[in-house]
Amino acid sequence: MDPLWRNIFRKTPDEDSLAYFLKHLPTFSELTIRELKLLEDMVHIRNYKADETVFEEGDPGSGMYMIRSGAVAIFAKDHTGVEEEVTRLTSGDFFGETTLTAPAPRTASARTTEATELIGLFRSDLLEMAERSPAVTSSILFGLTRVVSERLQASSNEVRRLKNQLNEQTLAETSKA
Amino acid sequence: MNAPIPSRRGWTRAQVALAFLVLTAAIACGLSVYSSASSLTGLFKTASSVLFLPLLLSLVLSFLLEPLVFQFEKLCSRTVSIFFVYIVMLGFGLLVSLWLLPHWQDFWANLGTDFPRYTAKLIDYLKELMANLHNRFPLIQSYDFPLKARDWAENLLATILAQAPQSAMRIGGLMVLVPLFTFFFLRDGRNILRACVSLSPNRHFEMIHDLSFLISRQLSHFIRGRILEALIVGVVITLGLSFTDIRYAPMLGIFAGVTNLIPYIGPIIGMVPGILIAFVDLGAGGQFWWIVILYILIAQVLIDNFILIPILISRVSNLHPLLVFFAIIIGGKVYGVIGMIIGVPIVSIIKIMILEIRTYRRTFRLPDSALEGERSH
Numbered sequence: 001m002d003p004l005w006r007n008i009f010r011k012t013p014d015e016d017s018l019a020y021f022l023k024h025l026p027t028f029s030e031l032t033i034r035e036l037k038l039l040e041d042m043v044h045i046r047n048y049k050a051d052e053t054v055f056e057e058g059d060p061g062s063g064m065y066m067i068r069s070g071a072v073a074i075f076a077k078d079h080t081g082v083e084e085e086v087t088r089l090t091s092g093d094f095f096g097e098t099t100l101t102a103p104a105p106r107t108a109s110a111r112t113t114e115a116t117e118l119i120g121l122f123r124s125d126l127l128e129m130a131e132r133s134p135a136v137t138s139s140i141l142f143g144l145t146r147v148v149s150e151r152l153q154a155s156s157n158e159v160r161r162l163k164n165q166l167n168e169q170t171l172a173e174t175s176k177a
Numbered sequence: 178m179n180a181p182i183p184s185r186r187g188w189t190r191a192q193v194a195l196a197f198l199v200l201t202a203a204i205a206c207g208l209s210v211y212s213s214a215s216s217l218t219g220l221f222k223t224a225s226s227v228l229f230l231p232l233l234l235s236l237v238l239s240f241l242l243e244p245l246v247f248q249f250e251k252l253c254s255r256t257v258s259i260f261f262v263y264i265v266m267l268g269f270g271l272l273v274s275l276w277l278l279p280h281w282q283d284f285w286a287n288l289g290t291d292f293p294r295y296t297a298k299l300i301d302y303l304k305e306l307m308a309n310l311h312n313r314f315p316l317i318q319s320y321d322f323p324l325k326a327r328d329w330a331e332n333l334l335a336t337i338l339a340q341a342p343q344s345a346m347r348i349g350g351l352m353v354l355v356p357l358f359t360f361f362f363l364r365d366g367r368n369i370l371r372a373c374v375s376l377s378p379n380r381h382f383e384m385i386h387d388l389s390f391l392i393s394r395q396l397s398h399f400i401r402g403r404i405l406e407a408l409i410v411g412v413v414i415t416l417g418l419s420f421t422d423i424r425y426a427p428m429l430g431i432f433a434g435v436t437n438l439i440p441y442i443g444p445i446i447g448m449v450p451g452i453l454i455a456f457v458d459l460g461a462g463g464q465f466w467w468i469v470i471l472y473i474l475i476a477q478v479l480i481d482n483f484i485l486i487p488i489l490i491s492r493v494s495n496l497h498p499l500l501v502f503f504a505i506i507i508g509g510k511v512y513g514v515i516g517m518i519i520g521v522p523i524v525s526i527i528k529i530m531i532l533e534i535r536t537y538r539r540t541f542r543l544p545d546s547a548l549e550g551e552r553s554h
Contacts, residue, residue, distance in 0.1 A: 059384075
């Protein structure tokens with residue numbers, strides 16, 4: 001087909017579209033095209049320069065961010081109050097999802113390391129959507145809950161492993177003594 | 178790493194005095210700039226006064242119609258559901274105006290003859306009262322209050338009659354503009370708000386977005402509650418008055434409903450014409466006392482205070498009576514009678530905004546307040 005006509009009759013979400021990006025996130029992978037369209041209207045596209053603060057530790061948290069392009073470094077303060085980098089996230093990653101349903105202060109800081117495009121999804125948008133189309137909101141929340149529970153499970157496993165390690169260490173120390 | 182942020186509570190007297198002086202100077206500068214640039218502000222004022230009222234009314238109307246549109250939206254698209262709501266409202270409006278029109282014509286035709294009759298009776302009563310007062314306290318200088326009252330009443334009637342064609346034009350303009358604006362507010366209101374919020378800087382975007390949601394939710398509750406309250410009070414008074422032989426029952430009901438939007442003073446203003454007309458036309462008999470009871474006990478105490486206010490109006494928007502007076506006086510100075518009606522709701526809206534921001538800050542203890550807390554430990 002002539003490229004001009006192909007352009008006019010194009011229907012499937014192309015790779016640049018926001019719906020395509022959202023569909024390829026693990027959180028929203030099971031949403032239908034219609035649900036993705038509604039989600040597309042709900043999220044906010046924000047552009048950041050390099051070294052710009054997305055949020056600081058202690059800021060009021062009201063939603064999650066997904067990285068469409070660029071990179072974000074997550075910092076946390078240790079017990080002396082010095083910031084250290086916890087992790088570095090890139091395109092397709094998301095962060096801040098714990099404050100989406102329950103309002104809480106941010107527990108870490110997020111700063112961009114290069115020019116970054118973030119997609120924000122906030123609690124107020126979800127609450128509004130829950131009134132307008134509960135079915136769509138529930139599938140979005142299901143997707144989110146799945147990912148959050150996977151993360152929770154992974155971290156509980158990690159806690160258990162560390163606990164065992166600590167127990168073994170203390171046992172070894174006491175037997176040495 | 179963080180620079181120490183000066184605590185707002187720890188200002189010395191010198192600093193307070195300095196801040197006071199700076200503020201006074203700033204206000205004086207602002208006033209002088211305002212007066213010198215009067216032609217520009219005049220231009221701006223005309224432009225804004227033309228748009229202000231239709232915009233405000235459309236905003237209120239869109240807040241009111243939003244739940245209805247939302248119900249229809251479950252069946253069809255938003256634009257179609259707005260049209261549905263418009264058709265329903267048009268039908269409702271037609272019915273109300275068909276019922277109201279004869280009353281309105283009667284009222285308008287007799288205004289010229291009836292108004293002086295009622296005021297003459299009021300002035301007679303005032304004269305009697307003054308004479309009585311003069312007899313008891315001869316020391317009081319004789320002040321011709323009844324004459325002043327008559328002048329005032331004549332002026333009021335003349336202004337109403339002279340401005341009627343002009344205000345009819347304005348109302349005609351509003352009839353066109355308000356539905357048009359309301360349509361777009363209903364259809365694109367969410368996108369307009371989103372576009373405004375998205376202009377905020379990245380660092381504060383999240384907070385502004387959250388606050389805009391919280392504030393608009395509170396505002397829609399407040400506006401819906403107030404209008405519904407006024408509507409119910411108006412209907413109750415119209416119904417109650419229609420049991421008696423009083424003239425203009427629907428007009429008096431509408432007047433009482435509209436003035437009910439103003440807290441504390443509004444209901445009193447709303448009951449004056451009704452009680453006056455009842456006193457002049459019906460005499461101080463059973464019907465007169467029924468009307469007094471209707472206005473004070475049934476509409477205000479029973480319906481408004483015991484039923485409507487606890488259900489519809491949250492305590493959050495309660496204003497101090499002094500603030501209500503200020504709002505009415507300033508509103509009246511800036512926008513006349515309409516300003517008096519909308520002054521109080523606007524002050525309530527500002528109060529709701531400030532309270533929401535404060536609750537938000539308290540819930541999260543923003544960084545600077547958290548730092549203050551740490552320092553005080």
